[in-house]
Amino acid sequence: MSVAAELDGPAEPFRLSQLFYDQRYRSITLQIITIAVFMLMVSWLVTNVIQNFEDLGKTFGFDFLWQPASYDINQKLIEYSSVSPHWKAAIVGILNTLVVAFLGCILATIIGVAVGVARLSKNWLVAKLMTVFIEAMRNVPVLLWILLASTVFSSALPSPRQAPVMLGGGFVPTNRGFYVPAPVFNDGSIILGIIFIASIIGAFIFRRWAAARQARTGDILPVFRITMAILILPVFVMFFLLGMPIGLELPELQGFNFQGGLYIRSSFMALWLALSFYTAAFIAENVRAGIQAISNGQSEAAYSLGLPPSRTMNLVILPQALRIIIPPLISQYLNLTKNSSLAIAVGYMDVTGTLGGITLNQTGREMECLLLVMGFYLIISLLISGAMNIYNNSVSLRER
Amino acid sequence: MSDTHAETVRYVATHELPALPAPVNTRGPAAWARANFFSTPRDTILSIIVGGLIAIGLWKLLPWLVFDSVFVAGSLNECREIDSGACFAVVTSRFNQLIFGFYPPELFWRPILAFVLMLVAFAPVLHDNLPRKMLWFSAVFPLLAYWLIWGGTIWGPLMIIAMIALAFVAFKAVAKSVNPVVGLLAAVAVGILWMLFLHDPIVSALSSAVNVGLEPVESSKLGGFQITFIIGVTGIVASLPIGILLALGRGSDMPTLKMICVGFIEFIRGVPLITLLFVASTLLNYFLPPGTNFDIVLRVIIMVTLFASAYMAEVIRGGLAALPKGQYEAADALGLNYWQATRLIILPQALKISIPGIVNTFIGLFKDTVLVSIIGILDPIGIMQPIRSSAEWNGIIWELPIFVGLVFFIFCFLMSRYSMYFERKLDTGHRN
Numbered sequence: 112m113s114v115a116a117e118l119d120g121p122a123e124p125f126r127l128s129q130l131f132y133d134q135r136y137r138s139i140t141l142q143i144i145t146i147a148v149f150m151l152m153v154s155w156l157v158t159n160v161i162q163n164f165e166d167l168g169k170t171f172g173f174d175f176l177w178q179p180a181s182y183d184i185n186q187k188l189i190e191y192s193s194v195s196p197h198w199k200a201a202i203v204g205i206l207n208t209l210v211v212a213f214l215g216c217i218l219a220t221i222i223g224v225a226v227g228v229a230r231l232s233k234n235w236l237v238a239k240l241m242t243v244f245i246e247a248m249r250n251v252p253v254l255l256w257i258l259l260a261s262t263v264f265s266s267a268l269p270s271p272r273q274a275p276v277m278l279g280g281g282f283v284p285t286n287r288g289f290y291v292p293a294p295v296f297n298d299g300s301i302i303l304g305i306i307f308i309a310s311i312i313g314a315f316i317f318r319r320w321a322a323a324r325q326a327r328t329g330d331i332l333p334v335f336r337i338t339m340a341i342l343i344l345p346v347f348v349m350f351f352l353l354g355m356p357i358g359l360e361l362p363e364l365q366g367f368n369f370q371g372g373l374y375i376r377s378s379f380m381a382l383w384l385a386l387s388f389y390t391a392a393f394i395a396e397n398v399r400a401g402i403q404a405i406s407n408g409q410s411e412a413a414y415s416l417g418l419p420p421s422r423t424m425n426l427v428i429l430p431q432a433l434r435i436i437i438p439p440l441i442s443q444y445l446n447l448t449k450n451s452s453l454a455i456a457v458g459y460m461d462v463t464g465t466l467g468g469i470t471l472n473q474t475g476r477e478m479e480c481l482l483l484v485m486g487f488y489l490i491i492s493l494l495i496s497g498a499m500n501i502y503n504n505s506v507s508l509r510e511r
Numbered sequence: 512m513s514d515t516h517a518e519t520v521r522y523v524a525t526h527e528l529p530a531l532p533a534p535v536n537t538r539g540p541a542a543w544a545r546a547n548f549f550s551t552p553r554d555t556i557l558s559i560i561v562g563g564l565i566a567i568g569l570w571k572l573l574p575w576l577v578f579d580s581v582f583v584a585g586s587l588n589e590c591r592e593i594d595s596g597a598c599f600a601v602v603t604s605r606f607n608q609l610i611f612g613f614y615p616p617e618l619f620w621r622p623i624l625a626f627v628l629m630l631v632a633f634a635p636v637l638h639d640n641l642p643r644k645m646l647w648f649s650a651v652f653p654l655l656a657y658w659l660i661w662g663g664t665i666w667g668p669l670m671i672i673a674m675i676a677l678a679f680v681a682f683k684a685v686a687k688s689v690n691p692v693v694g695l696l697a698a699v700a701v702g703i704l705w706m707l708f709l710h711d712p713i714v715s716a717l718s719s720a721v722n723v724g725l726e727p728v729e730s731s732k733l734g735g736f737q738i739t740f741i742i743g744v745t746g747i748v749a750s751l752p753i754g755i756l757l758a759l760g761r762g763s764d765m766p767t768l769k770m771i772c773v774g775f776i777e778f779i780r781g782v783p784l785i786t787l788l789f790v791a792s793t794l795l796n797y798f799l800p801p802g803t804n805f806d807i808v809l810r811v812i813i814m815v816t817l818f819a820s821a822y823m824a825e826v827i828r829g830g831l832a833a834l835p836k837g838q839y840e841a842a843d844a845l846g847l848n849y850w851q852a853t854r855l856i857i858l859p860q861a862l863k864i865s866i867p868g869i870v871n872t873f874i875g876l877f878k879d880t881v882l883v884s885i886i887g888i889l890d891p892i893g894i895m896q897p898i899r900s901s902a903e904w905n906g907i908i909w910e911l912p913i914f915v916g917l918v919f920f921i922f923c924f925l926m927s928r929y930s931m932y933f934e935r936k937l938d939t940g941h942r943n
Contacts, residue, residue: 141692142767149771156798163797234554235547236561250923251916252878254885254892259912262899266908449783456885467789477793485782492781 160478173483175474176201182469184460186376197470204465205487211383211461212448218387219447220440223394230399241395248392254453256389260381261457268377271368283362283369289380290362293373299356307346314341378459382451390447394440401436402428434506441499445492452488462487586903601904602914608898609914612734612889618662618726622737625659628652629744637929653748660733660741662725664718674705730808734889736918741808743877746815750876751869753816754823755862759853761824762831772824779821784879787814792886811883819876826872830865831857863937870930874923881919891915 130140164171176198183193188206191199230241248256265286269275274285283290321332350357362372405428413423454461455468462484471480548558579596582603590598602609611619632652635645654668678698686694718724733741760772779787791810796803834857842852862869884893895911898904 138765142765144692145765145768145771149767159800160797162801166801233547233550234557234561236558236565240561240565246924247920250874250878250920250927252881252892252919254881255912255916255919258892258895259909259916262908262912266906452783452785453882453885455785463783463785467786471789471793477789478797481786481789481794485786488783488786489778489781493777 169475171478173479175470175476175479178474180470180473182473184465186379186460197466197474200470201462201466201483204460204462207459207465208448208451208454208461208463208487211379211386211454211459212444212451215383215386215390215447215451216444218383219390219394219443222387222391223443224398226391227395227398228402230395231402245392245395248389249396253385253389253450254456256385257382257453257457260385261378264377264381271364274364274369276364281361283372285369286377287368288377289375290369290372291375292359292361293371295358295360297356297358299353302353303346303349303356306349310341310345314338317341376459378454378457381457382454382459386447386450389450390443393443393446397436397439397443401432404435405431437506438499438503441495441502445495448491448495449488587905587907597910597913598907599910599914601898601907601910605894605898605904608735608894609891610735611737612894613732614728614734614737615726615732618728621659621662621725625656626740628655628659629740653745658725660728660737661730662727664714664722664724666714666717666723670710670714670717674702674710677705678702730806733808734894736891738808738883738888738890739877739880742812742815742880742883745812746819746876746880747873749812749816750819750823750872753820754827754872755858757820757824758827758831761828776821776824779818780825784815784818784882785885787818788882788886790814807886807888811886811888815876815880815883818879819872822872822875823869826865826868827861829868830861830863833864834861863934866930866934866937870926874926877923877926878919891918 130136177196179194180197180200181193182200184191184200184203186207187203188210189199189203191203226241226244229237230245232238232241264284268284268286271283271285271287274283276283281292318334318338321334321337325331360371362369362374364370409427409431410423413427414420418426451461452463452467455464458464466480466487467484471477474480549555575596577596579594580599581590581593581596582599584590584593584598584600585604587598587601590600607616607619611622614622629652631645632649635641635643635649651672654671658665658668678701681701682694682698684694685697757772757776760768761776763769763772788811791814792807795810795814799805838856838860839852842856847855881890881892884890887893889897892915895915898911899907
């Protein structure tokens with residue numbers, strides 16, 4: 112009892128300056144000042160907004176979302192026409208954002224990993240070529256790449272009548288867009304789908320069994336080849352037994368334009384390719400850094416244990432490198448998603464183009480529209496970074 | 512016994528043997544080529560394929576890009592008549608627009624002077640063997656540059672300097688007699704009061720008495736790389752201190768301060784810059800007192816700075832987290848208070864660790880300035896479209912992006928190289 116009381120010293124009357132000089136009170140004082148200043152600023156901003164809205168005769172509300180949008184969107188994944196309400200236009204935009212972000216992440220990962228590994232090549236030409244690619248991509252604004260791709264696709268490509276038909280009708284670049292074969296699903300394609308899903312499950316079961324067997328007996332099966340066989344063979348056999356239920360519809364030139372097949376707008380293509388290549392350069396650097404961060408001792412130790420190179424890579428190098436690569440990789444995905452809002456520069460109707468663009472201009476609801484658009488991107492960001500945190504916790508080194 | 516010994520030592524060197532030449536296979540260009548191009552059969556095939564592709568690419572590209580390109584012509588048609596290559600005449604003939612936007616040509620000396628002075632102002636920051644007194648010029652430079660570019664009366668910038676001096680005096684006086692925190696509040700109060708009530712009357716009175724000034728230029732006349740530099744450099748200079756404060760706030764043990772900082776950082780990092788620029792162009796006026804209408808360039812600079820400072824804060828937080836705990840404890844053990852410890856022990860090391868990230872953020876900010884073209888500011892990318900749709904240059908595709916991209920590449924590449932040099936220079940050789 113007495114020690115603490117003695118340390119507090121003789122009971123002095125409270126002085127005002129103690130609020131600043133006494134450690135017991137200072138933190139609280141400063142926090143109160145912080146909150147006060149913050150609240151003052153917020154209330155100042157809010158009163159300004161209310162005053163300005165009153166002066167302009169504006170109201171705040173989201174009822175405009177149910178009015179007809181009365182504009183068309185050229186790329187839509189769901190039913191939408193110009194009489195649909197604004198909220199539906201926003202959904203179309205959100206889906207378009209997600210499509211280009213998703214496909215962009217896939218392509219960027221493929222290119223980025225390939226370039227990052229190639230940059231570490233012992234071959235001088237390959238390594239330097241990849242360095243040039245990375246530096247050129249990273250040091251030029253992505254908006255410039257997007258605009259360049261869009262200009263080239265719309266002005267330098269031939270008109271449909273002169274367009275080259277590549278890969279036997281598989282790919283037709285024209286100045287109006289790109290035509291690729293569309294898949295056609297006939298009767299029996301559902302059966303094929305079910306078989307495919309079943310073989311995926313089968314492959315998983317086989318891998319678990321093989322791992323358990325290896326743990327029990329020490330025998331190693333050729334897991335990769337058998338998995339591939341399980342995945343491909345049944346589908347392949349059934350595909351012909353069912354009389355080829357899934358076919359391809361090739362684009363064909365009819366009159367001035369191509370008919371049939373899948374039509375990809377050049378605005379989408381420009382955005383997708385530019386974003387993917389730009390992000391790939393950053394991913395390549397992350398991959399290179401991740402691989403270089405694993406010390407030589409790791410692979411030497413694995414070799415001295417008698418592991419062949421492929422197993423060294425799969426069991427020793429990659430698991431450690433991935434732990435370093437994946438967090439920055441995911442933040443690159445996040446960047447790509449946010450950069451996809453540059454779609455507005457090439458007329459691809461993503462959420463910034465519909466809700467933050469045309470809807471905003473038509474209804475004059477800047478505050479509401481921008482709040483919604485920002486909210487959408489915020490949710491995506493928080494979801495992705497939440498997933499990243501879970502991953503980080505699951506792979507982080509258990510330190511004792 | 513001696514016989515055996517005589518048999519084992521058969522040869523004793525009496526003079527030093529000359530050094531043998533190094534093996535041919537490990538030195539010289541041939542060996543280098545062998546190691547880098549032809550070390551294995553697979554490598555050889557790869558080298559031949561890649562080298563062939565590069566050669567074909569250059570063979571096709573170089574005539575268009577260099578040998579047959581045209582640098583002086585009045586229109587695209589003239590270009591095509593002169594030669595078949597790239598028409599860089601569009602860059603030379605519209606060079607002033609690409610650099611200065613629609614700035615009045617007779618006043619070009621002002622932005623040029625500002626740019627040269629900017630290099631002078633950056634010099635003492637980037638090279639520490641220059642006299643430290645030059646930093647005073649660096650401190651005055653922002654106002655000088657503002658005056659040079661936008662023009663107007665000189666009393667505006669001078670009175671801002673007077674305001675800063677006054678606020679500093681107030682801070683010193685109050686901090687000495689009462690308390691540093693109260694001193695800071697007093698300085699801020701002096702600044703706000705000055706700007707609200709005194710600034711405009713004093714400036715107008717002084718300029719009506721002694722009219723010293725430059726011809727004013729409106730913001731809408733600014734464009735090209737000039738605006739890129741105005742936004743980029745201001746953003747870079749302002750985002751670093753704000754980022755440091757945000758990072759310190761995020762690491763603070765005061766929950767309210769921490770929450771505000773975290774909220775701000777996560778919000779800014781979660782939304783794309785373009786939405787913030789939309790806020791700047793359409794929404795910001797709603798948040799200000801009725802009747803205020805301040806410059807779009809300034810609004811954009813504020814948004815870009817806030818955007819970059821959130822990223823900066825995360826980079827610096829990484830640096831702070833990477834410092835060993837012993838450094839914090841040693842500072843405490845020396846009896847330093849929070850600001851002393853931060854200024855003398857923590858920040859110098861944390862900033863050094865985070866240099867690569869800081870410069871990456873700078874480069875990102877510099878590249879991100881082109882987004883202002885979407886809200887209608889005529890930066891180099893914004894000015895490309897009117898040039899492409901003009902009668903003379905209709906149909907030009909590659910040349911403008913090549914020029915603009917090259918300029919961006921040069922500056923961003925220089926920044927990244929400088930950061931590597933700086934990192935090496937600061938490297939003390941001992942880790943942690």
